[in-house]
Amino acid sequence: MSAVNWLAVGGQVAVTILGAAGVTELIKAVASRRTRKIDNVDRLSDIAIEQVEAIKKDAREARDEARSARQEAAGARREMHEIRQSAEEISRYLYQVLSWIHDPQMTIERLRAVVPPPGTNGGTPSGAPPLGRRVQPPPTLW
């Protein structure tokens, strides 16, 4: 076999080896592209599920916080209502006491009779009626 023939064989062997390697790489690229798409979809699904779980947890916590905030707000409204009622009663009672004091027919004895001392007749040490109890003026005065 001549040198040229050897070269021809060598060249053809190189073409075969490198060509086969290239075709193999090409097939692997196409095949891995398909599987990579599936992997990516799986990975995206996992990420989506994780994010959904996290969002659910956040939403649950937010709901709990909103519920407790609503409860606190309702309690505060109730207390506010009671305080307003008490203030109105105290205001009315004070107005009555002032009316008794400035009544020309009022004497100190009668005033003592209509304004109970602290701690008696349902009164409080400060002289104010107990909360929630409406004080009516004595009918004999008006």
Place this chain on the structure above:
Amino acid sequence: MSESHQRHPHIIATGRYCYHEVAFFAFGVFIGLAYVLGSPPSTSLIALLTTWQVRGWGIIMLVSGVVGLLGAFWRGSLRFALQVEGAALLIQAGAITLLTTALFGVGGARALTAGGISAAWTIANLLRAGHIRRFLRS
């Protein structure tokens, strides 16, 4: 990615920026088409190969050129583009090796310029293919 890559970011240019490579792929398409369509082959190839082998060589050049250009200008996944480009480089390196052996086999030392250029083309293709392979494995 390895620790050295993280410390020193390794920037890989995609095939579309390797102008020599793109030019050789385009030339591969041209010369492959020419030989497949019946253009008279070079005397060195004729001296080494039969007519149908020359046609086969033309087909290999055409396929590698088309695949290489496809990989070089692929707009989708960079990994897939590099894989395709590497495959085309290997196929083309095989075809150019055959041309190199034909040039040196027929012309001997007189084919130093043409054979040297085709040998350099082959080596460049193989180095680039190895580079792509290493990057894809990192």
